[in-house]
Amino acid sequence: MHIDIKKEIKESGPGKAGLLILLVMIALALLAPVLARYNPFLQTADSLLPPSWEHWLGTNHVGQDIWSRLLFGARTSLLVGFGVGFLSTLLSTIFGISSALVGGLYDKVVMRIVDAFIVIPAVIIVILVAAYIRPSILVLIMLLALLSWQGGARVVRAQALSLKERGHVAAARSFGANHFYIAWRHIVPDLGPILLVDFIYGVRRAVFMEAGLAFLGITDPTMVSWGMMMRDALRFSYLNVWQWWLVPTGVALSLTIIGLTFLAYAAEPVIEPRLRGAEVA
């Protein structure tokens, strides 16, 4: 059965909305240097200014322009999100398919590792590790990816187990094809939709985790992060700066996550066809 994920998303309202939100976010992040009016790291004496023509969202406690920081924060958020999403989907694919194809002891070992990671809450590990090594953004991405591929791997393995029993896979084997060829030519193409959903989930989780960790102070201090902005803003919650400091940041983060959630919601029938309504054949 051909599943056309593009059609699936285009035909659902939330799908379209999610895609729109995400595209806007990505555009803002990409155009940050153009749209931002100040260097987001530039500290000035004009601290805690309310919104004005010069500073659309005012300034923070060290006089940095909040609008500019919000834009650059989107870069961090999306970079971590997509980086982790990509890496963890890649790991899910590699371990899921190899488990399914190789089987035997290898399969058992990989699946027990997956079980173990699923039981242990990832946040705790990240906090512990981060407390010691103060991760740069690259290390953070790898760390999050390492902690989030396991669920996807399970799904991929289950699907690959069913795909490998297909006739065309048996036929390819009968030409002398090895595991790698089978995985690349016959299994990955049919996993496409599932991998996309897994990827979207991965991105969403990573955006959320990055913000959360930054909020806890575990972050790369050379980057602007929405989580960190919210933490800073909260310290000044007794002033009315929260209106243009805390709220826009919170809204930006929420919108990003909502966009991704909508997208995942629209794509979900792909992996769970029972969610599909009655279809006209």
Added chain:
Amino acid sequence: MPKLLEIRDLRVSYGQDVVLNGIDITLEAGETLAIVGESGTGKTTLGLSIMRLVEGTVRGDISFNGRDLLALSDREMQQIRWNQIAMVFQNADNVLNPVYTVLDQVAEPMVAHGLKKRNEARDRAAELLSHFGLPKNRFAAYPHQLSGGEQQRVLIAMSMANDPELLILDEPLSSLDAVTRSEITGLLKQTRSNRTMLVVTHDLDTVSKLSDRLAVLYGGKIMELGSTKEILANPRHPYTRALIRAYPNMTTVKDLQGIKGRMTRPVSGCPFHPRCTQVIDICPREIPELLPGHGRKIACHRGGIITLLSTRNLTKYFNSLKAVDSVDIHIEGGETLALVGQTGSGKTTLAKMIMGLHQPTEGSVYLEDTKIDNRGKDFYKRVQMVFQNPGESLSHRLSVLEAVMEPLEVQGVGTKEERIKKAIQVLGEVELPQTEDFLRKYPHHLSGGEMQRVAIARALMLDPALLIADEPTAFLDASIQAKILKLLLNMQEQRGLSMLYITHDIAAARKLSDRIAVMHNGRIIEEGLSNEIVAAPRQDYTKSLLKAASAMN
């Protein structure tokens, strides 16, 4: 028994054209030897050389009763001709003299050799003619007034006139209808008891009725030599088998099959190698010797028909279920073995174990007597499979061209252009369109029959020696099924494929296969020649399969 005729290393050529290339034959007194082969294999030349009537260059020894015929003067040879060696020629109307009555013609050799006076000779001639069934009122007729059958009777009577020790019959009966033929065969059989005969023919019916021993001639060489009965029942040379397969008869149930290619001359090495199903390096280089084997003599570098694939004690358990239970089957080069049994009897599991898609619980698979442990690309180059459901076995993401090229891609054979060229050629072989448009189609654009043809083409891309076809027509309607079966037969003829044909339909199996193995509950319960299994099944299960098979009445 004394040796009547001994031919050693006989070589005959017409100019550059070598017709006989080292023939060794011994004929004992009283026996009948048949020489068979296609037209142009040198059969007639062999007969004519013994008579010294060949116009080409003859070398070697032909000794008759201890005398070297090739060394005799023409005069001495004349004495031997008709008196001691007589020949019945192929074209009756050319041989008979149109201006003599048949009675005079039969009397002529006796008179000419001064054995009898004319009157006695006529009496003897009349006796012989009646013996071979020519009505008395035809004795005075001229040859052109007789039918072909009657002319043939005259010729045989004439050859017997001087009571020769050796009678050479060149296609004595091939132009006659079946009833006349069997009558004359009967008459010849009677004379056989006190005469030595050399029967040159392409007609296997005559061979089986008349001869004790059989020599199969191809390209001027003897390919197989032995007891007629044994060779016809169990040919061991690929050419002999092909010849028998091509001969219409009431015994075999498989459809008629030609022999791939055509006879060509000159050929280096084994004369049959361009058409053989089991050629190896040495075949085109060296001429095989006629050596003893299988209770006869065979000229084949591989010692006759090889066993291409065999299984020994192959067993598969699925948990406690015994799907395949110690199966021993073998498939010879160029033959079709049909594996027949109902659904769930373990046929597909057996095929998948051979292909390495299932691991056997016990037992092993042998390819040309080499045990196969790890199947590498080499194994899959030789053994290919066509699966039951073409819709499943073709990936919905690959176009026709991509699907057909896949085996070459996996094996890393050739450049892209070569692969495309090969794909287009093989698609033509399986009678599919070779247009750009068709190559770009996806499986869901194709009909079931087309899909299965694509799958067959794909399996043929590596030029395998063995094709395993697992119910290839299960999803197709009757008319498409017939076409696919014909296609498989054609592929076997053209490519000399061996086939393991898996089916539940014993009616289809008998049309397609040389042998049938019946599988029931994971075991092979009966195995034998297709005609024998169909005509005289030993097991009750086989009988019930036959009873359940489709019939029109």
